[in-house]
Amino acid sequence: MNSRVENNRRSFKPLLLFLVVIVIVFGATASYLIIKKNDKALFEEAAANFIRILENKDYKKLGKALDEHSYKSLNYTLEEVEEKYDRIFNGINITDIHASHVSLEKVNNNLYELSYQLSFTTPLGALEKLEYKTEMTKKDDKYLVNWEPALIFPGMEGKDKISYQYLKAERGEIQDHLGNGLAINETFKSMGVVAKELGEGNEKEAKLQKISQQFDLSMEEINKKLNQSWVTDELFVPLKTIESNKAVELPGVSYQNIKLRYYPLKEAAANLIGYIGKVTKEDNEKHPNLVDGDIIGKAGLEKAFDKRLRGKDGGEIWIVDENGENKQEIQTVEKADGEDIQLTIDSYIQSEAFEHLKGNAGSTVVMNPKEGGLFALVSSPSYDPNKMVQGISQQDYDQFANDEKKPFISRFAVGYAPGSTFKTITASIGLDANVTYPDKLRTINGRSWKKDGSWGGYSVTRVSDVQNVDMRKALIYSDNIYFAQEVLELGEDAFRDGLKKFIFGEELDLPIAMNPAQISKENTFNSEILLADTAYGQGELLINPIQQAVMYTVFQNEGKIVYPTLVKSKESPKTKSAITSTTANEMEKSLIEVVSNPNGTAHLLYNKRYQLAGKTGTAELKLKQGEKGNENSFLLAFDTEQDNFLLLSLVEGYSKGSSATQLNKSFIEKLYVYFGMQ
Incomplete structure (x- = not known):
């Protein structure tokens, strides 16, 4: 019995020893794997931290990520890095x-290799996937980056630096059809002071007072x-x-040359040409490629043509x-100056x-x-x-x-009721x-008329009480009643069909924001009164001065x-054809009479030395019939001998002596002289 127990004890000891060995081996293996896993996690965390510092440009944290020996061995201090x-x-x-493409590779127990690619944007554009590698x-139980200059830009070494040159594109100029500048780059003087040259106390105050008076600056502004800080x-x-040319010598005053945009015609072309300015936060939100300090078009053609005028900045980034x-080129972008744009505008005509x-x-x-070609697009005041x-x-x-x-406001792009100049279109369609x-004669009695009782208290009025009126007289006297009666006989369908041959509803191919010309708010008048009012240029017609001028070109171009x-x-x-050549020629003859006939509303423009055609117009703005509203004055005038010009002029809310006809009489004579037709 005892011997059996003894034998069992002897057989159990090796088994126990085996189990102990197994436990020790398993524990050691587990510990090794845990340490290995923790070691890799330490490295991955250190690598991710270094990458975050680079992406966030948080360079003050580099001290905790870099091996001190690595940069000191290259004669750098941490502050210098x-x-x-x-x-x-x-x-x-x-x-x-x-x-x-961040990659981690173990070299030995205490050394890993880190490789990655960086992409970023410089002021010259995107740089993609630059290759970086380090150890x-x-x-002390943490992984540190072995730093070298190549971790800034691949290829850098020692005390290499980065050379950056930004080449600003010169903005293209805007010129008239003869090459005269409308928006040019001009050298100006920046007038200023250097504080130490002003002196102290009374001397300084006296100098500043003289500067204030000479240059129209308040002392508060100065x-x-x-x-400033x-x-x-x-x-x-x-x-x-x-x-x-306005720079003068004055004690304490200094000058520096600067290049600025200059607009020679000043107010005369401001609403057309516009101006430039620095980008704003709103500009950056709309156009992310813009950066602070960029100059862009803010209004007018400067804005419409901004991309062509601005060109493309260039520059170079080198390792030196x-x-x-x-030593090594990093990025080069060729500078492309902006494009010069030549317009059809004539500076003299625009100014006059x-x-x-x-x-x-x-x-x-x-x-x-x-x-x-548009010789002039003027808006006043400016x-x-x-x-x-x-x-x-x-x-x-x-x-x-x-x-x-x-x-x-650019009034040449604003829609107006065209008034009686539009009778030329109505007559042409008829x-x-x-x-x-x-x-064709119509007998009209009195200065007001309505079709019948269905018109209620509404009636069409006219200025001159002429009893027997044909089309020519109706144009000469500008008779509203005649054209109201004609369009009612013509009917809405035929009238609208004729109007659609013009440019109503069309977008003109011009770099100017405007709404298409409008016949009426709805697709039908739904009213004989509105149909009649439209015939003589009122109703719901909205046509801007450019669109009016375009429509009236039919009379000089065979329809x-x-x-x-x-x-x-x-x-x-x-x-495109809008009316027949026969009608166009007949209308031209009638409009010559509007000028030459002593009773014509445009007779003020008559000059026997040349043959001018014209039509005046007024559009009354009032809330209800019977009240007196403000009147806009219009003038259509064109040369019929050489067909060198067509003029459309508008004066808002004109008063006695300032109608479009009165204001443009001498201008038209200057046009004839300018075109050499006298």
Whole structure:
């Protein structure tokens, strides 16, 4: 019995020993795997932390990620490494940094290899997937990056630096059809002071007072600029931008040359050409490719043609050695200056058209009726776009913004009821439909008329009480009743069919924002009164001055509309037929009589030395019949000998002596002289 127990004990000991060995081996293996897993996690965390620092440009945290020995062995301090990153990535304004293809590979127990790609955006554009590789060494239970300059840009070594040159594209200029500048790049003087040159006390005050008087600057403005946080005694402080020929020597005053946009025609073309300015936050949101400091078109053609005018900035980023010698190209983008754009505008005609409106609210369009080129697009009153570029004071801007005549509105692109000039269109449609003809007489009694009792209290009125009226007389006297009766006989369907041959509802191919010309708010008049009112240019018609001018080109082109152009081109103009050539010729003869006949509403323009055709118009703005409303005055005038020009002019709310006809009489004579037709 005892021997059996003894034997069992002897057999159990090896088994126990085996189990102990198994437990020890398993425990050791498990511990090894855990340590190995934790070691890899340590490395992955350290690598991810280093990548985050790069992506977030959080360079002050580099000290916890880099092996001190690695950068010190290259004669760098930690502060120098941080500053190098900051000067390059923030100094150049590198953005959108992100890493990809991050790879981790173990070399030995305490050494891993880290490789990754970085993509980012410089001011010159995107740089994609630059290859980086480094080692990470375990020290004191953490992994640190073995740093070298190649971790900034691949290829850098030692004390290499980054050279960055940004080449600003020069903005293209806008010219008239003769090459005269409408928006040009001009050298100006930046007038300013250096604080230490002003002296102290009374001497300084006296100098500033003289500067204030000479350059029309308030002392408040001057002191505000001198008290800016960045100002020191040594720095030049710009106070005002002036034209080079206005620079004068004055104690304490200094000048620096600067290049600015300049608009030679000033107010005369401001609403057409517009102006430029620095990008705003809103601009950046709409166009993410823009950066702070960029100059873009803010209004007018400067805005419409901005992409073509702005061109494309260029530049170079190079790795250079300590002496500044180029070693390796990182990025090069060729600079492309902006495109010069030549318009059909004529500077002389544009300026004269503006001057002759004499500050009245209105617009004048002058067009080449054969080629479609727009010689002048004028809106009045206006503003000086040079003030916008050189720095407009809040007081001046508020004066423009609060002006009841609204100088920022481009009136050549605003829809108006065209008034009696539109009778030319109504007459043309009637002639083509064989309803109207030149000698067709209507007997009209009195200055008001209504069809019947269904019109209630509404009636059509006219200015002259002429009893027997034919089409020619109706145009000469501008008889509303005649054309109301003609269109009622013609009928809405035939009238609308005729109007649709013009440009109603069409988008014109012009770089100017405008609504299409409108016949009426709905597709049908649903009213004989509205039909009658439309015949003489009222009702719900909305046609801007450009559209009106385009419609009236039929009379100089055998019944064809010539579409407008604003950019000079060798291509033939686009045209379409709207009325017959017979009707166009008949209308031209009738409109010559409106000028030549002593009773004609445009007889003021008559000059026996040339043959001018014309039609005047007024559109009354009132809430109900019987009240007196403001009247807009219109003038259509065109040369019939050489067909060199067609003019459409509008004056809003005109008063005695300031009708479109009265304001443009001498302008038309100047046009004849200019075109050499006298």
